[in-house]
Amino acid sequence: MSELDQIPIKTPPGSLFNAAELERLLEAEVDRARRYDYSLCCVLIAVDRLEALTDLHGSSAHDEIYGAVERFLRRDLRTSDFIGTLMGDRLLAVIPSTSRDGVVDVVRRLLVGVRKLEFTSGDRQLRVTLSVGLTWAPGSELNGFKRLLGAAQGALGAALGSGGDRYVEGAFAKFEEAPAAAPTPAPEAAPAPAAVAPAPVDATAGLDPEDLLAAVRHVLGEHAQAVARMEDAQSRPSGENSDQVKLLERRVQKLAGELERYQQVVASLIEEGGSRDDGVASLGKIFGGIGQGKDDEKRKHMMGDIFQANLALKQALTESSEGGN
Amino acid sequence: MPLPAQPSPETGVLYLGIDLGTSRTSVSASNGVRVTVPSFVGYPKDVVARKLLKKDVLFGDEALEKRLSLNLYRPLAEGVIKSSLESGKSNQIEAEANMRAARDLIAEIVRQARPRADELVYAVIGVPAQASINNKEAILEAAKECVDSAMLCSEPFSVAYGLDMLDDVLVIDIGAGTVDLCRMHGTMPEDADQVTMTTAGDFVDDNLERLIGERYPEAQVTRQMVKTMKERFGSINDNMDPCVVTMPVAGKPTQFDIKEEIKEACAAIVPPIVSGLQQLIATFDPEFQDKLKKRVLLAGGGSQIKGLDTAIEREMVERLGSGKVIRTEEPMYGGSNGALKIANDMPDEYWEQLR
Incomplete structure (x- = not known):
């Protein structure tokens, strides 16, 4: 079994290639980058709280949001960049021959652009954000696509765990035995904690x-x-x-x-x-409850009035039932 | 597990806000549960029906669906229990049956709020603004067996309270049985601040049934069908799409466009509402009348009629010079949310005294 057998790539509907063929193409891209010494960047993307939104607004909302984000990526990236869909509603972009700073600019543009997308569910307007994990490596250091993807997966976990709406760059390990450095989060919307370790995904992150x-x-x-x-x-x-x-x-x-x-x-x-x-x-x-608003005194009086009216009602009820007996 | 901000989690109290409606009954509970049940209660007609249904009492949609095997009750009319409306010995049996149905309905809605076995249940129940003392006593009587302590409160007041709109607001709460108007001016509204009318959802249904009967006499239609049509198409917009419904003609399903009938039936509630508003505005301090006109809150299930806010505004401009109508975001739960907030805010000692 090859290393790539484990990569959970989904065959897109209407695609000419099946998952195995797509995996083979990605591996070939890594080989080519190594041979011609150009860099490769693996970008893994998740739509924040997509699962929660699906629970609340149904699968049609899921398809609409996921589809719109995918279309946005296809529009925004170059035709020479590879864009694929992974299991678990992750999106994958492989960007060849672009400097590290150039990739970061692209990712920042994606984050800002997706924030502006608008969706509706019933009367409600929904907005989404992305979590992005990326790994960049020069051609000379590439040694298999799975390793690149694995580092990006760790970085994505860190981005999701630190609240989403951000990208995290994962360190690429050239050799198998070299330990991967802790990913460094790069906040986009709000200041992030100084150091972020991969943490469990918070399903409430960003929920209104x-x-x-x-x-x-x-x-x-x-x-x-x-x-x-x-x-x-x-x-x-x-x-x-x-x-x-x-x-x-x-x-x-x-x-x-x-x-x-x-x-x-x-x-x-x-x-x-x-x-x-x-x-x-x-x-x-x-x-x-009472204790937070500016009209507390007013409310207290109102509660007193409601109580008095109900007390009178209760007394009338007691009297009428006693009268009936 | 109780949520952290329940007022007195240590006492094990579940607070409920109940909107006991002619058409639907909603509950909002302090444990986060929110449920709406159509206000129908059915009892199996005989032993065979009981054996078939395997239940002694059915509620809401299930009762409606199985209505042919049931003695079906809609225990509320004009926002209050029917038993308190009817007098005379001939109605005694029917009145008692409605009372029992109301009691069972309240018990069901409390059960659906999922109180723990060891929890006390304190409920605030919304009633029409001008419900009589008899009406209120009947509701309290029905509630006392299902909850540990209950209070009644004017429905439109609870809507306004829930939204923190306590000053210079006119509330229109359109239910199936009544339209309740309430003038909020920073204190507890009195009788003079409230108007209750019966030109509500059922009135629209009456009109629609009559208009369909006049235009399509060959079509067979039931009251429930009319209600469903209204809820699906209800609109008084100028540019309405066709409202195509299917009704049987001599047993054959046939399609009819009832756009005009829908529009006419729904529009009929606007003039009485504006008359009620006029009455409340005209008797208010003249210096603050304009403020009131600019803060009219439209709530309740009937507020979902499309274009109703605009139509009321238009009529207000014509008859009162100006008007601004705002819809509440949650027409179905506005009353029960407000009642829950009142229940939350009510000091514990008051609840204790009413137990």
């Missing part, structure tokens, strides 16, 4: 409050259902379904972890208070 609320509700619902199923399974005679119980326990644990993460995100949003944009403030309104 409405989507975040929907995501919280979704997870709460899933969690409640899993708990109910687990309790049901536990109530049956032991031994009969112990595998199922174990499986459900793991699922409940996983969902509880996810809820905890959302809890932290919601808590931090509420902590930020009412000076944020309307969406965030409305999230605070739903969960926050």
